[in-house]
Amino acid sequence: MAEPLLSASGLCFEAGGGRLIDGVDLAIRPGARVAVMGANGAGKSLLLRLLHGLIRPSAGEILWRGRPPGREARQAQAMVFQRPVLLRRSVRANLRFALAARGAGRADRIARAEQALVRARLDRLAQRPARLLSAGEQQRLAVARALACAPRLLFLDEPTASLDPASALAVEALIRDAHADGVAIVLVTHDAGQARRLGDELVFLDAGRVAETGALPGALEAPRSEAARAWVEGRLHTGPAR
Amino acid sequence: MAEPLLSASGLCFEAGGGRLIDGVDLAIRPGARVAVMGANGAGKSLLLRLLHGLIRPSAGEILWRGRPPGREARQAQAMVFQRPVLLRRSVRANLRFALAARGAGRADRIARAEQALVRARLDRLAQRPARLLSAGEQQRLAVARALACAPRLLFLDEPTASLDPASALAVEALIRDAHADGVAIVLVTHDAGQARRLGDELVFLDAGRVAETGALPGALEAPRSEAARAWVEGRLHTGPAR
Amino acid sequence: MDGFWGALARAVGLILAWDAELIEIIGLSLRVTLSAVAAACLIGLPLGAAVGAFRFPGRIAATVALNALMGLPPVVVGLMVYLTLSASGPLGVLGLLYTPAAMIVAQTVLVAPIVAALTRQVVEELDREYAEQFASLGLGPLGRVRALLWDARYALLTVALAGFGRATAEVGAVMIVGGNIDHATRVMTTAIALETSKGNLELALALGVVLIAIAVAVTGTVMTLRASAVRMAYG
């Protein structure tokens, strides 16, 4: 097995007097497709932000290719947030801005932005102020922006939550294309079907702990943990006391 | 048939040089359950904001019980936004604030807020700053807030988009309870299953126009318009030129 | 600049020795300034919030007026208040001229537009986010202003501190309406102006440093309280 791109051990995060992420161990190999699932408030978004280096763990360690992550790790990753954060500029300017941040040259920037616009079917909206887009359009723009950065590891936090079926399928196709190009994917989703379609491995979180791991789709068919079983069956699961 | 609660005729909305809502006619009877569907950017959220009186139509008319909507109409409606807007206060304070805005007395306010917390399973989070909640928790809070206002007409803009399956079912149950109490529901959703479960009538939007109406679930089974058919089949539909 | 350090040492020595005169001046400065800032906030916060949150005809004109009035010249304000409070002015009977009350009035007039204009900006920005939610809840105008002011409270602290800065630093208006009368209306800034005109530049600078130190102390206290409050609110 290849050396992991990103590995986390004993990851904890505390805030507001609670331990919100509690001893998570994880390894993401190059080209992996990890589906992170769990109930609302389980800590999925926090985990992604920890792995991506946006917040500092209160305990535990994260390694990028075996070493503490530095500038190179940052440039090799991209993330689509659950709530897209768009600059107060046009759709096109948002894409160009991201590419400029990644150090793309001027001509390159312009070309890649146009390409991303077309691939995400946003070309008709290129001149619109990004913040006036509909929720689904914003989400598509956020995905397009992350993909345009050509990362080696891509974090996706419910990237199709407010997309219509056709757009959701289109975004799934974009993700699959990226994976075919060798990009490792970490995907948070509440959609079991999507997890099966896009994921190879499952990481199921419950109240900040990893309750279940395994290969997909098997792991979702016959969960061993009570938390994951309840999730699959759409039952309420009160989980361990926090 | 009962006199409509809310009716719209010839509704248009223009912005950024385009006609984003284009001649929509609509009547919402007391106790109706209308599912508004359509592709991303079709104008669903704009239509809800128009009907709820948050933005002014560029043409057309909206009537509340046959008359121009006034203060009484406002107090009888509530809306869950696609992106919840929460005040920079605790979860509990957000609920109490909404009830105070509706003119509830102090004691009443406190009691109803606690009740809403329990019903939305947010009681454990009551003290947390609302803006630190996870996306799903925020959405649940927004639903709880709207329901706590005891409206006669409730607008819901994708209220379960980022909820886990159990929470989504719980919210659907809350919506059904409200309907059982006589509340009229206007629901935007991208989930055909949810539209069938919660809706009686379909309004399908395409590029700002009503492309299809009909009784549910039939209307989604055999759509007459190309736009709705493409949607159901998860195909891209480029729609009429805008 | 040797003389400056000597003067500063003397000024600090006076404070440490709790010199009655200097303490009196500092006390009056704080009293006048803080009262004026409080009054200006009482006027400026709701006014700015109203202009920021409500759409009404003449709103742009009101915004321009508030922004322009940030540049009210102190001497002009001083003159206006003087003419109003002077024995032959409309409010002469109150006998407020050359009292701290007159100085508070003048500084309030000066600072209120600053607080209002900056509040307008802050509230307008916040209202862009909240407006539809508030409208949906059917919140009345009063409730809206109150909620916006409360939710913007940390940003508004900086606004209040800007007003405080203007008031502490101000000399032109208090000089005219207060008269810089020893033991009655002499504050730090008028004392500094006096020493400057006497040519005692080092002493003037030393007093200035003391004044800045006071401003730092007040600001530091406020910001520390704010920081702990923010920590509580944002977890």
Next chain:
Amino acid sequence: MDGFWGALARAVGLILAWDAELIEIIGLSLRVTLSAVAAACLIGLPLGAAVGAFRFPGRIAATVALNALMGLPPVVVGLMVYLTLSASGPLGVLGLLYTPAAMIVAQTVLVAPIVAALTRQVVEELDREYAEQFASLGLGPLGRVRALLWDARYALLTVALAGFGRATAEVGAVMIVGGNIDHATRVMTTAIALETSKGNLELALALGVVLIAIAVAVTGTVMTLRASAVRMAYG
């Protein structure tokens, strides 16, 4: 107040008749003030943005310092610049004292902290929203400051106008370093102070009204440009 209307009519008459002396004074006022505000923005915008956006040790102290320096007394700033530029001061060889350049320097010192402190507040608020996205993109410090300043540009206009207000209204510092020398360094505020000390209160007030009118004109122009720009950006 009959005298006031007469004086105002005379002042307006002088402007309409393009009276050389008044025009010269107004021109110098605008030149000094606008240069100082421009310089203060050049310093204060990036400085405030840096303090607002970066986490570094001593950040709270820097914030307190900026907020407190909003209360820099003009007379003190005037004295400091005076002592620096005076013939026996460190920069005396430049011969800048009692020139408009000295006045610009003094006002810049006065206004830069105001711009910086208010910018810090605005940028910090915006950064709360953008920080993680920027970090995710791997944006460098310079890029962050630039993007934050650009996206906050409408709010920062109000900040610049606050600085402009302070500068137009200011008299203490320009009086000391400029000397209010007729035909050389006399600006509106020092002219008003002069007429006041001559006892020509009506004329002083009339000049004050002219000054305010200028501030309204500048602010109105800026806000109108802003309004049309906002309309374009927000659709």
Next chain:
Amino acid sequence: LQSTTSTRNSGLFDLILPIFRARTGIEVRVVAVGTGQAIRNAARGDGDALLVHDREAERRFVAAGHGTARHDVMYNDFAIVGPRADPAGVAGMADAPAALARIARARAPFASRGDDSGTHKAELRLWRAGGIDPAAQSGRWYRETGSGMGATLNVGTGMGAYVLTDRASWIAFGNKRGHRILVEGDARLFNQYGIVAVSKRRHPRVKAKLAREFVDWMLSGEGQAAIAAHRIDGRQLFFPNARR
């Protein structure tokens, strides 16, 4: 009491007012502004007494009914101060107009109050006596500062300019740098101060009785002695000359 900055800055009031207070129990509050402003303020009733140095304006003030009567109370004299290098070479001259003329010829910088104050008017009289119209040179070597005595002295010492100042202000002034008195002793450099109690008939809110008492005391032997006793570095600043 509405008075001038030069009187206040010289420290006179710090010496004499405590004596007056000890005697009568009356606390005098001094508002020190330009002579013109002081007279205007008093004419609006915002003062009970007036102590300034512009005889003409004081007379007009009384004639208009604002004051009861004007009394000479003390005098000092003006002097021309200048940089030690003395580029115009006026040091030691006793003829003030001639000295000014020499300064004008040398185009040496001269800082004028330019504020219509008593001192400024005296200066203009001296220029006229020297046959020079400095206003034509305003902005070049002739610098009108349009501010008080102290500020003008700061400007003068700051740019190495000559200044006409009253002796009391100069002696009490703390920022002399290289400047010193170069021209003094000309009879035309005489500087008379007058005192006026504001009329109660015209301004009913005036504390006329207290004002009367203060004016009387200033003109009394004790007041005059107190004025004479005010010295800085052993030099007397004001010379009492009340006529009773």
